Amino acid sequence: MNDIMRFIAKRLAIGVLVVLFVTILVFAIMQMMPGDTIDLMVDTRVSAEKVAEIKAQWGLDKHPVVQYFYWLKNILQGDFGTSISLKQGVKELILQRLPYTLMLTGASLLIEYLIAIPLGLWAAVKKNKLPDKVLTVSTIVLWSMPPFWLGVLFMMVFSIWLGILPLSGWSGIKSLILPAFTLALPTLAQIFRLTRSEVLDVLDEKFVTTAHAKGLKNKVVLVKHVLRNAMIPVTVMFFLSLPWLIGGSVVVENVFAWPGMGQLLFKAISKQDFVIVQGVVLVITVLTVICNLIGDIVAGVLDPRIRLE
Amino acid sequence: MLKNPMFLIGSIMFLVVILAVIFAPLIAPHGYTEQHYDDALTGPCSEYPWGTDQYGRCIFCRVIYGSRIALSVGLVAVIIETVIGVTLGVISGYYGKKIDKFIQFVTDATWAIPPIILALAIVLMLGSSAMNVAIGVAVVSWAQFTKITRTKVMAIKNLPYIEAAKIYGESDLSIILRYILPNLVSTIIVLATLAMPSAILSTTSMGFLGLGAQQPMPDWGWILQDGIQYIRKAPWISMAPGLAIVWTVLGFNLVGEGVKELLDPRVRV
Numbered sequence: 001m002n003d004i005m006r007f008i009a010k011r012l013a014i015g016v017l018v019v020l021f022v023t024i025l026v027f028a029i030m031q032m033m034p035g036d037t038i039d040l041m042v043d044t045r046v047s048a049e050k051v052a053e054i055k056a057q058w059g060l061d062k063h064p065v066v067q068y069f070y071w072l073k074n075i076l077q078g079d080f081g082t083s084i085s086l087k088q089g090v091k092e093l094i095l096q097r098l099p100y101t102l103m104l105t106g107a108s109l110l111i112e113y114l115i116a117i118p119l120g121l122w123a124a125v126k127k128n129k130l131p132d133k134v135l136t137v138s139t140i141v142l143w144s145m146p147p148f149w150l151g152v153l154f155m156m157v158f159s160i161w162l163g164i165l166p167l168s169g170w171s172g173i174k175s176l177i178l179p180a181f182t183l184a185l186p187t188l189a190q191i192f193r194l195t196r197s198e199v200l201d202v203l204d205e206k207f208v209t210t211a212h213a214k215g216l217k218n219k220v221v222l223v224k225h226v227l228r229n230a231m232i233p234v235t236v237m238f239f240l241s242l243p244w245l246i247g248g249s250v251v252v253e254n255v256f257a258w259p260g261m262g263q264l265l266f267k268a269i270s271k272q273d274f275v276i277v278q279g280v281v282l283v284i285t286v287l288t289v290i291c292n293l294i295g296d297i298v299a300g301v302l303d304p305r306i307r308l309e
Numbered sequence: 310m311l312k313n314p315m316f317l318i319g320s321i322m323f324l325v326v327i328l329a330v331i332f333a334p335l336i337a338p339h340g341y342t343e344q345h346y347d348d349a350l351t352g353p354c355s356e357y358p359w360g361t362d363q364y365g366r367c368i369f370c371r372v373i374y375g376s377r378i379a380l381s382v383g384l385v386a387v388i389i390e391t392v393i394g395v396t397l398g399v400i401s402g403y404y405g406k407k408i409d410k411f412i413q414f415v416t417d418a419t420w421a422i423p424p425i426i427l428a429l430a431i432v433l434m435l436g437s438s439a440m441n442v443a444i445g446v447a448v449v450s451w452a453q454f455t456k457i458t459r460t461k462v463m464a465i466k467n468l469p470y471i472e473a474a475k476i477y478g479e480s481d482l483s484i485i486l487r488y489i490l491p492n493l494v495s496t497i498i499v500l501a502t503l504a505m506p507s508a509i510l511s512t513t514s515m516g517f518l519g520l521g522a523q524q525p526m527p528d529w530g531w532i533l534q535d536g537i538q539y540i541r542k543a544p545w546i547s548m549a550p551g552l553a554i555v556w557t558v559l560g561f562n563l564v565g566e567g568v569k570e571l572l573d574p575r576v577r578v
Binding site for chain 2: 014018021022025026030137140143148153251266285
């Protein structure tokens with residue numbers, strides 16, 4: 001138990017370093033972008049004195065390093081600051097958008113795992129036979145599809161030709177279907193392959209032979225013994241891909257005009273609104289660190305052979 | 310190798326793309342910027358095989374010429390990420406200790422930012438151009454190269470002939486260049502081949518978000534984005550460049566599968 005605590009503490013300490021590193025990196029990149037943030041706030045007709053006054057009011061006249069520490073100090077007090085371009089609290093903006101992004105990524109992860117795991121198991125059992133070959137080739141095809149094109153294709157077929165699903169935006173739960181599938185299908189290939197190769201590895205294990213020798217039914221062996229063990233890396237993968245999906249949905253959110261964090265972040269980066277960018281990146285990075293940690297702990301709990309280093 | 314059907318089909322698809330890149334001016338019936346206002350938003354016909362856009366530009370020609378941009382930007386991205394990744398991997402593996410720990414930390418920390426977001430920020434910092442898109446994508450994708458070269462170098466560096474070279478007083482740089490890098494060449498080539506499809510997907514995603522080759526250059530991602538507004542009237546505008554991306558990326562992926570199977574005997578039975 002003590003070992004686990006020490007492991008968690010060490011990982012959390014590294015996590016804090018990662019978060020600091022990432023926010024500094026992103027802050028530096030935003031500072032180095034051409035153009036001045038102030039130009040996005042005020043009209044060119046505004047007098048120089050007025051500009052200086054506004055700059056002072058927003059703290060933009062300070063040295064970037066000082067600005068970063070101001071930002072950090074406020075964050076530690078739970079204050080995410082006010083967006084420069086939207087003139088709204090960043091915390092409110094994030095809280096407004098986060099549920100939509102979590103809904104989209106959650107639904108897409110669910111689709112991915114519900115389809116990929118049974119297919120991966122099936123392909124492994126039928127190794128090198130027709131179903132395996134067909135599935136392997138189809139997942140490579142899906143893996144080669146740019147999500148933005150898949151999204152447009154779905155819009156055309158299901159919204160315009162068949163007229164059964166909403167085109168874009170958010171107008172109830174039906175709006176979720178197309179973006180979720182668009183996000184899920186190309187990445188489904190990874191989970192499929194992981195499941196397939198893990199199941200193949202487990203099938204070679206001695207305890208599977210033992211289970212068969214005990215006279216257990218094939219189905220029971222596959223689900224209770226093989227799948228259960230093969231699921232360990234897949235579960236870890238689940239936690240690792242969670243935060244990545246949040247950011248990765250930028251493109252899909254853009255296609256479907258989805259009111260999530262990806263859209264917010266994309267617009268903020270193009271408008272150089274570093275207050276929003278910093279806030280969103282902070283949330284994503286913290287989620288990443290936590291999810292990675294959970295992934296490691298879950299791996300240890302599920303498989304006692306994995307020693308925590 | 311040619312007996313592997315995936316590799317064979319992939320190579321043929323890849324060959325088609327290469328032919329389009331080389332012979333674009335011969336294949337395309339019009340120039341990629343030629344505007345025919347009278348024929349704006351015309352559907353596929355004999356004059357315009359894949360229809361026209363809102364300016365009456367031939368979509369087929371734009372997609373064919375676009376292969377040059379897609380392939381060269383993807384290739385430049387892969388070259389840059391190979392250089393960054395291999396350099397860091399070799400330093401990390403060869404010197405070990407603190408410098409290794411530091412590089413590992415930077416690699417892991419960079420992974421904590423969703424790649425497309427970091428790439429976007431970098432491209433906007435450098436200014437939107439095809440070259441900068443390649444740089445932005447490369448900066449977020451080198452980790453794979455670093456991890457694998459590092460492990461390889463750690464295995465090679467303790468071999469007797471490298472120990473001998475050290476005793477003879479050869480400098481680290483000379484050892485790396487003369488003895489270590491040649492051992493890595495085949496690994497690097499395979500990694501680069503496998504990195505190409507995702508580089509094309511990432512760079513065209515950037516184009517889709519409006520970053521990259523300046524208008525009116527035929528960037529596949531941007532043609533697709535631009536066509537969405539006419540999706541009801543002229544769906545071919547968005548469909549054509551998308552199909553071109555799928556074709557190219559699939560070709561590379563199939564070739565990559567073949568190469569992987571060839572190298573990993575476990576996969577073959």
